Amino acid sequence: MPYVNIKITREGNVTADQKAQLIKGATELLRDVLGKNPNTTVVVIDEVETENWGMGGLPIEEFRKLRK
Amino acid sequence: MPYVNIKITREGNVTADQKAQLIKGATELLRDVLGKNPNTTVVVIDEVETENWGMGGLPIEEFRKLRK
Amino acid sequence: MPYVNIKITREGNVTADQKAQLIKGATELLRDVLGKNPNTTVVVIDEVETENWGMGGLPIEEFRKLRK
Amino acid sequence: MPYVNIKITREGNVTADQKAQLIKGATELLRDVLGKNPNTTVVVIDEVETENWGMGGLPIEEFRKLRK
Amino acid sequence: MPYVNIKITREGNVTADQKAQLIKGATELLRDVLGKNPNTTVVVIDEVETENWGMGGLPIEEFRKLRK
Amino acid sequence: MPYVNIKITREGNVTADQKAQLIKGATELLRDVLGKNPNTTVVVIDEVETENWGMGGLPIEEFRKLRK
Numbered sequence: 001m002p003y004v005n006i007k008i009t010r011e012g013n014v015t016a017d018q019k020a021q022l023i024k025g026a027t028e029l030l031r032d033v034l035g036k037n038p039n040t041t042v043v044v045i046d047e048v049e050t051e052n053w054g055m056g057g058l059p060i061e062e063f064r065k066l067r068k
Numbered sequence: 069m070p071y072v073n074i075k076i077t078r079e080g081n082v083t084a085d086q087k088a089q090l091i092k093g094a095t096e097l098l099r100d101v102l103g104k105n106p107n108t109t110v111v112v113i114d115e116v117e118t119e120n121w122g123m124g125g126l127p128i129e130e131f132r133k134l135r136k
Numbered sequence: 137m138p139y140v141n142i143k144i145t146r147e148g149n150v151t152a153d154q155k156a157q158l159i160k161g162a163t164e165l166l167r168d169v170l171g172k173n174p175n176t177t178v179v180v181i182d183e184v185e186t187e188n189w190g191m192g193g194l195p196i197e198e199f200r201k202l203r204k
Numbered sequence: 205m206p207y208v209n210i211k212i213t214r215e216g217n218v219t220a221d222q223k224a225q226l227i228k229g230a231t232e233l234l235r236d237v238l239g240k241n242p243n244t245t246v247v248v249i250d251e252v253e254t255e256n257w258g259m260g261g262l263p264i265e266e267f268r269k270l271r272k
Numbered sequence: 273m274p275y276v277n278i279k280i281t282r283e284g285n286v287t288a289d290q291k292a293q294l295i296k297g298a299t300e301l302l303r304d305v306l307g308k309n310p311n312t313t314v315v316v317i318d319e320v321e322t323e324n325w326g327m328g329g330l331p332i333e334e335f336r337k338l339r340k
Numbered sequence: 341m342p343y344v345n346i347k348i349t350r351e352g353n354v355t356a357d358q359k360a361q362l363i364k365g366a367t368e369l370l371r372d373v374l375g376k377n378p379n380t381t382v383v384v385i386d387e388v389e390t391e392n393w394g395m396g397g398l399p400i401e402e403f404r405k406l407r408k
């Protein structure tokens with residue numbers, strides 16, 4: 001019955017198969033660590049435009065350039 | 069002054085009128101049960117791609133097929 | 137399969153029965169407007185300390201005094 | 205290390221520069237008030253369709269017309 | 273740089289060690305599936321009172337009794 | 341009419357006055373950058389136990405020790 005929300009930037013090429021792996025992995029993690037029932041575990045993935053994601057006070061793409 | 073967030077999958081044909089009904093219904097629920105002021109109640113609806121929604125460790129469309 | 141999150145301030149005396157009414161009402165709303173399955177609808181209520189809730193640029197209790 | 209989520213309606217013309225200002229401003233606010241480290245502060249902006257945003261029990265555009 | 277939010281009910285006895293396993297597992301999942309940098313992956317766990325969590329239109333503890 | 345959610349760890353000594361500064365600052369930021377109406381801007385602050393917050397695959401307090 002847990003609820004898991006995964007927020008990532010919308011970039012590269014996140015496939016339906018990779019999303020299925022995230023859903024499977026997060027659900028199994030809750031089952032393995034806390035014994036939660038997979039049938040009632042909900043996972044929601046949000047893909048966020050890179051210009052809408054900030055870190056270090058900068059849009060993420062500028063932040064990455066500075067970190068290099 | 070409550071804040072209500074409703075997350076549903078983006079599918080079928082959710083019309084602007086149905087969204088207006090969700091906003092009205094959620095706001096009235098908070099007024100009726102807790103006496104909250106409708107004028108300061110905020111409702112935000114998120115529509116999520118079906119491949120981004122998981123249940124039972126599977127993308128929701130696969131989960132539904134197994135449940136049939 | 138929808139997910140509903142209701143955020144309210146922790147104040148007055150919200151009883152377990154009132155919370156049950158919010159859960160029932162939100163679930164029925166999604167069933168009535170969009171035909172969503174109640175068995176897989178999740179509702180999570182968050183109660184927030186009044187000093188952690190702001191409106192009009194002020195903590196909510198100060199905002200209410202000004203509005204009177 | 206704080207996480208800030210800003211939800212606004214998708215309308216008018218929010219530019220990448222304005223989003224960068226929101227990211228910078230929110231990060232500096234946490235640094236100035238609480239001494240939080242900007243390098244680990246995350247800001248995520250969500251733009252929501254106007255028909256998905258409600259206030260006063262109405263979709264936001266109808267609510268605004270009544271308020272005028 | 274992903275952000276993961278895990279919501280579970282506050283019950284049983286979730287230890288600091290189990291929370292550490294959830295944080296580690298979620299971070300490794302994002303690294304393994306999408307190549308995300310663990311150093312900038314944030315995980316936040318919310319523990320919710322059982323009377324604040326609903327499923328099937330009922331508080332979760334009543335829902336579980338009916339399912340037995 | 342924006343909604344801002346600020347998540348921080350519950351530690352040190354965050355006073356009611358500091359929270360009021362966060363509410364004021366976030367509301368003014370939205371007004372200054374996007375012309376949003378302060379009267380309908382909502383700010384919610386969540387304080388999260390340190391053992392519930394992870395970064396770099398570790399609970400935040402362990403992560404900080406390694407970074408020193």
